[in-house]
Amino acid sequence: MTGSDGPHREPGSDFRPAGPASERAREEEERAVEQALALVGGSDRTGGAGGPDGRPSRSQDPRGHRDSRGHRDFRDEDPNAGPSSDQHARRSTDSHPYDGRDNDPRDGRTTATTTAGTTAATATAPEPVGEQPPLPDRASPGDPAKPRPTLPPPSWNRARAIAARAGRGGPPATIRLPLDRALGHVLAEALGALTDLPSFDTSAMDGWAVAGPGPWAFEAGAGLLAGRGPAAALPDGTAVRIATGARVPPDTTAVIRSEHAHVDEARGLLHARRSVVTGQDIRPRGQECRSGEQLVPAGTVVTPAVLGLAAAAGYDALPVVPRPRVDVLVLGDELLNAGLPHDGLIRDALGPMLGPWLRALGAEVSDPRRLGDDAGALRSALTSSDADLIVTTGGTAAGPLDHVHPVLEALGAELLVDGVAVRPGHPMLLARLSPDGPCLVGLPGNPLAAVSGLLTLAEPLLAGIAGRPAQDPYRALVHADVHGHPHDTRLVPVVHRPGRAGGRDHVAPLRYNGPAMLRGIAAADGLAVVPPGGVRSGTEVEILDLPWAPATPWTEGCFT
Numbered sequence: 001m002t003g004s005d006g007p008h009r010e011p012g013s014d015f016r017p018a019g020p021a022s023e024r025a026r027e028e029e030e031r032a033v034e035q036a037l038a039l040v041g042g043s044d045r046t047g048g049a050g051g052p053d054g055r056p057s058r059s060q061d062p063r064g065h066r067d068s069r070g071h072r073d074f075r076d077e078d079p080n081a082g083p084s085s086d087q088h089a090r091r092s093t094d095s096h097p098y099d100g101r102d103n104d105p106r107d108g109r110t111t112a113t114t115t116a117g118t119t120a121a122t123a124t125a126p127e128p129v130g131e132q133p134p135l136p137d138r139a140s141p142g143d144p145a146k147p148r149p150t151l152p153p154p155s156w157n158r159a160r161a162i163a164a165r166a167g168r169g170g171p172p173a174t175i176r177l178p179l180d181r182a183l184g185h186v187l188a189e190a191l192g193a194l195t196d197l198p199s200f201d202t203s204a205m206d207g208w209a210v211a212g213p214g215p216w217a218f219e220a221g222a223g224l225l226a227g228r229g230p231a232a233a234l235p236d237g238t239a240v241r242i243a244t245g246a247r248v249p250p251d252t253t254a255v256i257r258s259e260h261a262h263v264d265e266a267r268g269l270l271h272a273r274r275s276v277v278t279g280q281d282i283r284p285r286g287q288e289c290r291s292g293e294q295l296v297p298a299g300t301v302v303t304p305a306v307l308g309l310a311a312a313a314g315y316d317a318l319p320v321v322p323r324p325r326v327d328v329l330v331l332g333d334e335l336l337n338a339g340l341p342h343d344g345l346i347r348d349a350l351g352p353m354l355g356p357w358l359r360a361l362g363a364e365v366s367d368p369r370r371l372g373d374d375a376g377a378l379r380s381a382l383t384s385s386d387a388d389l390i391v392t393t394g395g396t397a398a399g400p401l402d403h404v405h406p407v408l409e410a411l412g413a414e415l416l417v418d419g420v421a422v423r424p425g426h427p428m429l430l431a432r433l434s435p436d437g438p439c440l441v442g443l444p445g446n447p448l449a450a451v452s453g454l455l456t457l458a459e460p461l462l463a464g465i466a467g468r469p470a471q472d473p474y475r476a477l478v479h480a481d482v483h484g485h486p487h488d489t490r491l492v493p494v495v496h497r498p499g500r501a502g503g504r505d506h507v508a509p510l511r512y513n514g515p516a517m518l519r520g521i522a523a524a525d526g527l528a529v530v531p532p533g534g535v536r537s538g539t540e541v542e543i544l545d546l547p548w549a550p551a552t553p554w555t556e557g558c559f560t
Helices: 020-039 156-167 304-312 350-360 375-384 404-410 447-466
Strands: 109-113 119-124 175-178 207-210 239-242 254-257 261-264 269-272 294-296 317-321 325-330 389-393 414-418 429-432 439-443 474-478 489-497 506-509 526-530 540-545
Touching: 156 414, 156 429, 156 439, 156 447, 207 269, 294 304, 325 350, 325 375, 350 389, 350 447, 375 389, 375 404, 389 447, 404 429, 439 447, 447 489, 506 526
Parallel strands: 325 389, 389 439, 474 506
Antiparallel strands: 109 119, 175 317, 207 239, 207 254, 261 269, 414 429, 429 439, 474 540, 489 506, 489 526, 526 540
16 A cells, blocks of 8 residues: 555565565555455545445544544553553543554544554544534444544644533523522623712711811711711811711711811810811712613622622622533443442442532532433433533443443434543543534543543533633643643643742642542642643643632632
8 A cells, every 4th residue: 555655564574666466465455455444334545435325434424433442542540651451442431542653543544454453544534623514324322332433533622612612502591580599690791880889978987077177166966877868068167976888968078087086075176186188088979880880791700799799789689691400410330329349330439529510610400310321211311301411421432331422323413522632531522412402511431531521521511501701721830740641631630839938839730640530639729731742840831720729618619
């Protein structure tokens, strides 16, 4: 087989000039290629249709899925480790068919191999995008998984952008909630002041309201208190006691604080201990805002401070976007709900974790439903859900019990993201079940890989649905080298540390960051976004804050 670099030669083979014998060998090799491609549903080498019905073959599918079986894997647990010895796909793991050579999903090549392991063909395909044609027919749920063609997955940044755009698919709905129920929602409209703030001139301190130059004559009595009606104008040379928040009488020059005043009770005169400046300690009408002025823009998350400002500005209820509704479906027959792992069964870590995490992202979440490895139950759950987003755990690979892809295809769902160039968690996916229907985020079954999927796809999607602003990226100094994947982004748990002796604050990477581990993320307050190749100690790296990192006791998560 020839290419731009000349005749193809297998490692260890003898290279000979072209001749009759080599020509026959080449023809035999081409026939072997065609037979191998036919076994996997490939196209002929001229680009013609590969199937007898004229439909595109699987190797032509522009949304091609990766076959995670039979190839050595880059291990997320140790970025410096060599290829894995495991040659078989594990169910919903963070494995990936990368061996740096024949089946590298980043270089856009798909290889078919004969049973002898000889390279048979190479096809080139572009990076998938959000708008994609439908998949060809494939195995029905429960059938043995068929090989899926390989395409390079979108980058981590691109996948997040696709998810955010999917969440912003239409104008958000608007509801009005009383102030005591609006906390944590997103404002659907900008808040304009319904009155001047303050709405009248008020005293900023307990003391004396005075008019003109001193000393000032006064009359004994309680004076002016907050909440009372307007007082009579204050003549020059006179003073009256006044409380904080009380209306200032017309013609008042200033307010003198009690501690800065000397009262001569015998003579009925007030003296100032300090110089008096016109307007001191008076809050003039409209100092904070004028009626109709914008206080906060649409898209602002309602915090306790926003509630207080809205109340001061005259609001009893706020126009907000409803919280996105999320259903969580936990897949896997090997999961236990209680007790110690035993007999090949393991505890379900994602069911207890996902609900609170999604609530911290501003969603309303139903109790998780455990479906096991049942394609029919999965299909029924998807078609009966009325949520805005469905989150599944596990089943996103291509093993015999991985039903997510077949069920989505049977339902005619549109795959927006099918795999992401990120470690851990690259088998994640994002689909829209119907043009006007809910989205589905398929998370890998490994716990930290699932966290990666949450922050890569679910967080920007939910932000888009709720009209919530995207998390502002920022960079921080990292102390310690952080190894990277050769081609993919890595998300590594980190913790913020204060600088010493005038040094800069920084982040430190945490151990136990393998795809099946939660020990690192449990101690973290953020994730470092490590580019391919890694970062050196003393350089800056992008940080994703975890939703509870700056949280305060008034809510389950951070809404700022």
